[in-house]
Amino acid sequence: MSLQVRQLSVRYPGAARPAVHEVSLTLAEGDIGVLIGPSGCGKTTLLRAIAGLEAPSGGSVWLNQRELSSADGAPHGRVGMVFQDYALFPHLSVADNVGFGLHGRPAAQRSERVSECLQRVGLSDLARRMPHELSGGQQQRVALARALAPAPELLLLDEPFSNLDVELRERLAHEVRDILKAAGATALFVTHDQNEAFAVGDAIGVMQEGHLHQWDDAFSLYHRPATRFVADFIGHGVFLPARIVRQGDGVVVQTPVGPLQDPRNCPLPEAYPDGACQLLLRADDIVHDDQSPVQARIVRRAFRGAEFLCTLELASGAQVLALIPSHHDHAVGDCIGIRADVEHVVTFAAE
Structure with a gap:
């Protein structure tokens, strides 16, 4: 198993309840997981705790049978992340953005990897463009290519389509799934859009008030909801x-x-x-x-x-x-x- 989250909790000082409460889930290598739930349910906090950007108050995160220590809230080197706003460097070209995490590698190897990642996301002809010259969908794919370039063991994506219009989001969700599957990447998404979750996820988790109600495939969430909240939240x-x-x-x-x-x-x-x-x-x-x-x-x-x-x-x-x-x-x-x-x-x- 690639990712195992065991009884993970995150509690902020002075908060009445934990932001994340004893969440456990398993994501197989090469699979794509999605976390959904209403605003404030803890899904982004859980993602950030897995990334090492939030210090957990309990539990552990394991990646390929090795525990990730995140007691200090430091990002994990084996984890890549795509943020909601893409966080592209405006003064760097598309190619330089993608290659940013490859410093230290020989120039030829770095250039080859950048070309490979841009080809994978269908942007080879835009390598010299600047971020402001791209559409929102193109910027999102650049951010994805940059995250994939160092070949992380786990890729985390925090609402990567939220800045795009509805029609583009659905199309891009299918494209991103194809890209991740072709790359053999293990990935975990956060989204508030159920259609997006169903389009992307092999496993989907429904959260409410810091609790993970159910971690299952889309068919089971819809037809065999484990709790009344899941039954009410999923579908019409x-x-x-x-x-x-x-x-x-x-x-x-x-x-x-x-x-x-x-x-x-x-x-x-x-x-x-x-x-x-x-x-x-x-x-x-x-x-x-x-x-x-x-x-x-x-x-x-x-x-x-x-x-x-x-x-x-x-x-x-x-x-x-x-x-x-x-x-x-x-x-x-x-x-x-x-x-x-x-x-x-x-x-x-x-x-």
């Missing part, structure tokens, strides 16, 4: 009251949008008092069905191209979300038939 969904009851040899989940007959991976009724629970219903769990007896009124809709993301209100006043193909051009205020089609039943204790 709502929680509705439900009841799990036995029916013959199987179970039925009674919901406000109709019963779920013998759903897969469903808890037994005994998991909750009287079977009462909260059921997570995501937008893709609700199907538009004109033949359904369950009717819902469209109270809000957002055009997404191929589909609308609609907020629907049931007769009880409860609301659900649904993805409705955009060729069904229903207006706000219209009533439509819906039914639940749930592949992955996710339940939590009733509040």
Whole structure:
């Protein structure tokens, strides 16, 4: 295993709670990890503690089975970092920026490595340009090439796309993943953008108030969230009251949008008092069905191209979300038939 974080904590003097509290995670060599969570959740502090830029109050960081000592808050030599603002040197050319961390190497070797890294990020023809002559996306790739040039054992990236527009961020996220995979780099990102995290990460960690709730692949975070916070934070969904009851040899989940007959991976009724629970219903769990007896009124809709993301209100006043193909051009205020089609039943204790 390349990176192991063991019970890592960071506490600032006078703070009511730790900024990072006993976080443990493992990132395999050559894999890309991503930390996401709301602002102030501790993800950047965790990244900086791994880098050695913040002194931990407990726990340890191991890289390729060697412990990184960061008690003094000193940066680790085997770790490269890409900052949010790229931190390019404005008075140095693209090539000189990329080669900045290669001082001490023979000139020919340094030049060869700079050319190799610029080729990897697709900027070979811009080697003599100055940073102010580049677009935001190009500057980001220069910063990435500079971080990769010394061949660090671990690359850390702190919201590297946050200064770019939404369309460029998504495209660049895929490009950066391809670059890192081609370089065989082990990397850990911080981002607040879920689409970015899903595009880049082999493993994704969801943080809240210094705690790591779940460290998993994107599919598991979405379909098998470990906590209610993860279920609520990832994707679009709502929680509705439900009841799990036995029916013959199987179970039925009674919901406000109709019963779920013998759903897969469903808890037994005994998991909750009287079977009462909260059921997570995501937008893709609700199907538009004109033949359904369950009717819902469209109270809000957002055009997404191929589909609308609609907020629907049931007769009880409860609301659900649904993805409705955009060729069904229903207006706000219209009533439509819906039914639940749930592949992955996710339940939590009733509040």
